Amino acid sequence: MKSNRSILSVLLIGIISSIALIYFYIIQRDFTKNHREFLISINNLEQHQSKLSYLILENSIYIYQNQDKIEQKIQEIQAEYKILKKSVLLKSDTYKQINKKIISLKKKIDSNIKNIEDYLMFNAGIKNSLLFLTRHIESGEFLVLEDSHILIKANHILKHFYDTKKIQDLDYLDYKEFLLHSDSSDKKTKDFIKKFNIHSKYLMKSYTDYINSINSVLHNDIYNAIIEINTQFSKLALKDFKALDTFAFMLFTIFILSLSFIIFLLYSSIKKNHTLQITSKSLQHSLTYDQLTNLYNRKALESRLNSISKPTILLINIDNFKDTNDIYGNQIGDSILINLARLLESELAYLENINIFRLGGDEFGVLFQDIDEDEIYNIAIKLEKNISEHKFSFDNLELDISVSIVCNTIFPILENADLTLKLLKQNPTKRVMIYTDDMNLKKSVxxxxxxxxxxxxxxxxxxxxxxxxxxxxxxxxxxxxxxxxxxxxxxxxxxxxxxxxxxxxxxxxxxxxxxxxxxxxxxxxxxxxxxxxxxxxxxxxxxxxxxxxxxxxxxxxxxxxxxxxxxxxxxxxxxxxxxxxxxxxxxxxxxxxxxxxxxxxxxxxxxxxxxxxxxxxxxxxxxxxxxxxxxxxxxxxxxxxxxxxxxxxxxxxxxxxxxxxxxxxxxxxxxxxxxQGYYFSQPIPKPLESDKVTL
Amino acid sequence: MLKFILFTSIIISLYAQEPISPIPLESGVNRDKAKLGKELFFDTLLSKDNSVACVNCHDVSQGGADSNVVSIGFNGKKGNIQSPTVFNARYNFKQFWNGRAKNLYEQVDGPINNPVEHNLDSKIVEQRVNNSKLYKKRFSDVYGISKIKYTHIVDAIVEFEKGLITPNAKFDKYLRGEIDLSDNEKNGYKLFKQYGCITCHNGINIGSNSFQKMGTFIEYKSKNSYPDKESITNKQIHYNVFKVPTLRNINLTAPYFHDGSAKTLTEAIDAMAKHNLGVELSKKEKKNLIDFLNTLEGEKPAILESN
Missing domain, CATH: 3.20.20.450 (EAL domain)
Structure with a gap:
């Protein structure tokens, strides 16, 4: 009952820790995946944003550019943002702040896109006008000889516009002298000045919008916002990872604990099993062995008899053992039995394939297999002689014992031997006897x-x-x-x-x-x-x-x-x-x-x-x-x-x-x-009526 | 890594390729869907009184645009703007003159619902198409559906429109180094760049990737009002701001501008030079520019050839 409960609890712990393990695995896997995806996404966004800034810069430097690249990058940013926004992590409370930031990031991105559209719009005009003015001054070479100051002035103005564009500072703009003037009546000169001033005016008018727009594009804080999101996210994720770590540690602890418990159960079960085996062995031993002499017992003999062919038994019985027991006490009696057992073992040690038994009381048996009658008889004679000559010593007591030995090879082995032993006991002159069927012992039984x-x-x-x-x-x-x-x-x-x-x-x-x-x-x-x-x-x-x-x-x-x-x-x-x-x-x-x-x-x-x-x-x-x-x-x-x-x-x-x-x-x-006697009368059923007898 | 990419980009950019890129030779559209879209594109079923099909205003047999100043829609009503070409529309960064549609899917929605164009709503479109045994079968074949949804209809039309590309323009072949341009054409392209046309007209569609104000130097005035970018943003700076139109197949898509005010290319070039470049062009320059613009005519979209 107790072990059942143990097994049940181990099973329960096993199931729980397995579920926890699977749960942990899923959580960990999902979290890691989501975390990785989020980071990839935010990094992509960061890269796209950098690239976009680069393209805008490129656009502002070069006279012309394939603006498809800008549009393509914008689309990439929008697509990446969608991926980022979809991240499962943002739904959890932990990342609430991140989510807010990402929502506000969207506004920044959208407004930046609008700013870029405006920037491109203004920039196109500015670039074209600057390009025009450069070429226009080139076409004013004719002024070198007549009105070179106009050309110089025009160059100054153009340089100022270029500088302003490079410096990107509105304060640098000084509108006062950005227009050309001349009193010349030369049509060519007038035309030159007119065309120059159209563009100069345009530039003066547009620079504010242009500078503002490019500043708002280039100084957008999207990049910083992304970095901030990235940093904050990493911090929060670290917490989550730590929580995962703790969970993993707990799982590990539970795992180790249940493993220890299982080992303990296993150990105690092995121990129990061992004890059981010892008990079973000793039981088995006591079933087949005689406890006093450590020889096989009668039961062992019976089972051995069933398993061998052509068995022959020597039945050895101590003469007057009861007397010895009565005179010297059971302790000496037992010692005699033990000593006799050892003596039998040593006396018969030269024989192979034999077993020695104590059959109870003062009776011993030796089982032979496939041995001929003469040989067994000789063994018995020799054994009887050696036993009777043996001195059994106990402290200062020395005893002789004699034994009667019966040999039998005829079934039923034990019964015949027992009966023969009885017969032998009645004959004080004989010490060894072989059972033969003509004894009719069985019949008398x-x-x-x-x-x-x-x-x-x-x-x-x-x-x-x-x-x-x-x-x-x-x-x-x-x-x-x-x-x-x-x-x-x-x-x-x-x-x-x-x-x-x-x-x-x-x-x-x-x-x-x-x-x-x-x-x-x-x-x-x-x-x-x-x-x-x-x-x-x-x-x-x-x-x-x-x-x-x-x-x-x-x-x-x-x-x-x-x-x-x-x-x-x-x-x-x-x-x-x-x-x-x-x-x-x-x-x-x-x-x-x-x-x-x-x-x-x-x-x-x-x-x-x-x-x-x-x-x-x-x-x-x-x-x-x-x-x-x-x-x-x-x-x-x-x-x-x-x-x-x-x-x-x-x-x-x-x-x-x-x-x-x-x-x-x-x-x-x-x-x-x-x-009394037959001369007078045999025994008769009834007394005689007459008491008279004659001699 | 990022620095490396930037650095590499700078190196490449310094040897700037031409800011115009050729149209791909293959549209890569799903032909079955595109064919189905084509049927829808030509079908008056998609207008309330069964009088108007998409093709009415986007004449794909010509330049994919409308030769009328403003298009005639449902019940003979006039639109408020010149129909832009549907050719290569997939490469537009936004759709409509004022860029109010992000992409073709949003664009298709516009005319169908517009009261002066097709004047239908999505439910009725769905009903009508579903009632047609022919379309039922066609959609079932192509999309594997039994009930046609509005989104499927839009998808098919868009797929068709994506197929409307005009590759192999002479200029594209020149860009790919397959042929050379004539001196006049080359000179036209040079002027195109020198005068700054290219500033706005660049990219695969030679335009259609930015907004610009019509009349940066001298204000451009139209007789009517048109839905400009201001109508969306309500910003004064967006007054008269429109999507820069594509110059591809420009010789086929007269009249020009959002108001269709320029009937010829010369008129259109004059207007641009005056209002947006602040320059005056010589006749020769204009002729060279037109020579160049003519090289932008591509092959008829392959999807139209097949049945």
């Missing part, structure tokens, strides 16, 4: 997706159901309890065991739903079968899930009449730091009259420390021990030891996987309190 759908539908159709496996008291051979096990019943009636769907459900929101359904259904069954206790499987990790625990206790609170017959089987977990929280849970469970069972003891991470921290009621001995006690004496010894140990702590045992009569008998002999 598809299956997972299907399973989620199945779970969803099963929940909706109430096809999540508990199965019950009886737990037999080996002393009494009576069924005392049932372990409730979750099953998913497909639409066609097929029953799915938990390993088919439970793990997947844990990664979706359906796990809570399933737990809730199970609790409610177990509680319901417990109501229907008051003679039995029922146990419910809960993993130790579940205890940390507050939402799940809330669901559990909500259900407990709603069914207080049966809760005392519900036991909790805790599944061991490798990761149980917060024993206090578990103990708290156990305490709460105990408050309902329920017992706590430890499931699968003797397998995996079995840990005796539980027993010091947790109030456990029953220990279930893992099937891997129980199933082999017949043939394996060591397993039997372990069994006996567990039994001795737990009995010493007032706990009872339940042996799992009791699949034969021999096992049951050995267990009986050892003194194991309870047993």
């Amino acid at each position: 598809e299956e997972n997706m299907q399973t989620v759908q199945i779970i969803k539908n099963a929940i909706a159709d109430d096809r999540i159901i508990p199965y019950f496996q009886p737990i037999v008291n080996l002393q009494t051979l009576k069924i005392e309890k049932y372990e409730a096990l979750v099953r998913l019943k497909l639409e066609d009636g097929t029953i799915l065991p938990p390993f088919k769907f439970l793990e997947i459900s844990k990664k979706s929101s359906y796990y809570h739903e399933i737990t809730k359904i199970m609790i409610n259904k177990i509680l319901q069954t417990a109501k229907e079968y008051p003679q039995y206790r029922f146990s419910l499987n809960i993993s130790m990790l579940d205890i940390l899930n507050e939402k799940l625990i809330t669901i559990l206790f909500d259900c407990f609170n709603q069914n207080l009449s049966v809760v005392a017959r519900i036991d909790i089987e805790l599944l061991e977990s490798e990761f149980l730091e917060d024993t206090a929280k578990v103990q708290e849970f156990i305490k709460k469970v105990h408050s309902y009259g329920s017992n706590i069972l430890i499931d699968d003891f003797g397998s995996g991470y079995s840990n005796f420390s539980y027993f010091s921290d947790l109030d456990i009621d029953v220990v279930k001995i893992d099937g891997s021990i129980v199933s082999e006690i017949v043939d394996d004496k060591r397993k039997l010894h372990i069994l006996k030891t567990i039994h001795q140990f737990t009995k010493g702590m007032d706990m009872v045992n339940i042996a799992e996987y009791v699949e034969s009569k021999e096992i049951a008998q050995i267990l009986q002999e050892v003194g194991i309190e309870y047993a």
Whole structure:
């Protein structure tokens, strides 16, 4: 908006100054033209007037002259005056005085022309008479002998007339003795005197008019008037020119100002543009680069993958990076990432045509083009080795890290690599793996997706159901309890065991739903079968899930009449730091009259420390021990030891996987309190009505 | 520059050329306009009663002037002055005997409006010419106009009059160095200069470039009064002052003077010698002068020859 206004104002200034410029140009041009024309005209007039004066003088000197020249000059003066009078300048107020003078000049010119006409008229007679007298005296030669004084007198008179004509002063005329006198009776003499006197009289009579007329012609002040007009005009014109100068200066100033403004706008626009470019570059950078490591980011990889043929990727993942972050803090974690980035760059510097990416978190990628599998595998092996041998130093801290590397050349590149990485992570012995189609990783993904759908539908159709496996008291051979096990019943009636769907459900929101359904259904069954206790499987990790625990206790609170017959089987977990929280849970469970069972003891991470921290009621001995006690004496010894140990702590045992009569008998002999397994019964949809079993 | 021009002029003037200059050989007029003007000049349409044309008083078959003492105009009325020749009138510094018209354009206006000459006003002239199919077509052809204005009519007549020049007079050929004059003629020209005739009769028209009083030495008296320069300026010094008439074709334009009082050239020379020069001329001198004056007859204007 602001820039629009600026552009508009610049445009406006531009238009205004252009108009002013054109206006100035026209004014200046017209003024200069008119001024020049006026000056030319007045100068012409001056010249014509001089020439006219010259012609008049010539006319007065010569006896005869072609007077056309005078008339022609007069016409030229009149024509020139017309041109002068027409000058546009005279219409303006500035030249009012000049105009007046020019009007009065016309009067002078006109009167001068009339004076010239009169002068020519008088002059003709005077000239002719003088010419006549000169010739007349010549013809009076005969008087030399007789009346020479007459001739002398005649010469004097003629000289006087000529002098007067030259002097042009009337005072010089003395009429007294300008006539000839003689008493001679000679006819010739008389005739001479008579003719002389006629002309002399004429001259005497005409000289006044003649002298006056030539004086008025020669002393006209037209020339001065023209000079005066010229001078005054030049003065006034100077003012006008000065005004023009000022105007031009103003225009120039406006021009410079608007030019500066335009330059300023241009400069600021360039500057803005520059800033914009930087912003755009940094945006572009952040779109394609990882800010922490300054490597390309995942997005860059994706777009690069689209643009190249035969891509191969190395996916490099730092092992247990989360632990490192937790132990040493994010700052060190970030430093590790940065150092690894640099390490990758230097390690791979010998390779051409590769790009290194950080794909997020602790994952890096290296993209190759058109490389064969053996070569890439070797690169990966070497890289993994070098990284694991590298010392990452931070101040006085020195860290080793290990990475898992996946190679993949098969589309979809990234997905396959990701899946392979997961697979690799599960295998602690391998550090480098190449994706092959026979891994079927993709298929399992598809299956997972299907399973989620199945779970969803099963929940909706109430096809999540508990199965019950009886737990037999080996002393009494009576069924005392049932372990409730979750099953998913497909639409066609097929029953799915938990390993088919439970793990997947844990990664979706359906796990809570399933737990809730199970609790409610177990509680319901417990109501229907008051003679039995029922146990419910809960993993130790579940205890940390507050939402799940809330669901559990909500259900407990709603069914207080049966809760005392519900036991909790805790599944061991490798990761149980917060024993206090578990103990708290156990305490709460105990408050309902329920017992706590430890499931699968003797397998995996079995840990005796539980027993010091947790109030456990029953220990279930893992099937891997129980199933082999017949043939394996060591397993039997372990069994006996567990039994001795737990009995010493007032706990009872339940042996799992009791699949034969021999096992049951050995267990009986050892003194194991309870047993469960296929020998007695598979898990069944409903508890048995009869609690009797036979050995 | 000015000084240089003046100086150069003086040098040239000292070797004064003859104060008479020849008539140009070509008039340089627009022939179409001039022909149209000629038709108008001969047309009585331009007088109130369709009786008078310009040519009535300016007999171009003779010297372009009127052989009558005073011209006969509209309704037989007599004019008050002798008609001057229309030949070479373009070289007159002013028109009419008393110079009241600045140029031919103003002059043409005079007789047409004069109650004793054509007695018409410009409106009627316009009407009449516009009513004529012939003139309509002629003006349309020449001027490219459909409506004829008075100024066009005047312009055409003036163009014709400008064409009325009489070049190649014997004297002009002499001035151009083409031929020589006879001794008598040469002597006449010499007397013409010595007696001072040339003082007033000079220039291309041998006169017609200044005013002069008729009777500078001895007063010239006429029977009637004539419109002299005084009638315009009301100045006593302009009493009996007239435009100096041209001497070209003078042998063809009798009678002479504004009042037509001199029937012959001899009479005219006598009158001039007496009244304006204060001299007496011998018979031989007069004869020589007439010989000279006869050399001033030029060729008939070319515009009259063509149709």
